Amino acid sequence: MKKQLSKSIIMASALMLASFSGSLLADAAGDISVSDAYVRATAPGQANSAAFMTLNNGSMHAYSVVDAEGHAAKAVELHTHINDKGMMKMRRIDKIDVPAHGNVMLKPGGHHVMLIGLKQAATEGDSIHLSLVFNDGSKKMINVPVKNMQMGAMDHSKDEHDMHKPAPKKMDHGHMH
Numbered sequence: 001m002k003k004q005l006s007k008s009i010i011m012a013s014a015l016m017l018a019s020f021s022g023s024l025l026a027d028a029a030g031d032i033s034v035s036d037a038y039v040r041a042t043a044p045g046q047a048n049s050a051a052f053m054t055l056n057n058g059s060m061h062a063y064s065v066v067d068a069e070g071h072a073a074k075a076v077e078l079h080t081h082i083n084d085k086g087m088m089k090m091r092r093i094d095k096i097d098v099p100a101h102g103n104v105m106l107k108p109g110g111h112h113v114m115l116i117g118l119k120q121a122a123t124e125g126d127s128i129h130l131s132l133v134f135n136d137g138s139k140k141m142i143n144v145p146v147k148n149m150q151m152g153a154m155d156h157s158k159d160e161h162d163m164h165k166p167a168p169k170k171m172d173h174g175h176m177h
């Protein structure tokens with residue numbers, strides 16, 4: 001009898017613990033980690049910049065980033081680049097999906113957190129506070145270092161894709177006499 005009672009107490013505590021940690025961790029802000037985050041340093045007179053990072057989702061839940069916030073700039077927006085007839089253009093987007101057991105890279109030429117109207121120049125050594133807002137309403141605060149990114153040396157990832165290679169030239173029919 002006594003043995004059974006203590007067993008059920010242990011069971012109950014285990015259940016409580018499980019649901020407690022579940023309620024703490026089962027949100028996007030807890031499940032998603034951010035790595036390799038940086039804000040590109042601004043050139044003199046440049047008021048806009050962007051933040052790049054990798055969002056890692058080790059959980060079984062798919063999430064989306066639906067907004068980004070920060071006081072460092074007048075506006076903070078989610079953006080992507082699209083190739084419009086050979087011209088790279090930026091577009092505001094509603095969300096950035098972070099797949100279950102997956103990751104998404106915000107990188108030059110792709111998705112980014114746009115900082116429009118920086119209140120002061122972004123200089124290497126500074127850091128900028130941002131919050132990522134997820135589709136479940138949770139928010140993740142990140143402190144993003146500012147880095148000088150030289151053209152052509154922007155990242156050291158294993159991604160072979162070279163953003164700075166000129167797009168293949170279209171056939172120029174004007175020269176085909």
Ligand SMILES: [Cu+2]
Pocket residue numbers: 050079080090091112113114
């Ligand atoms: Cu942008």
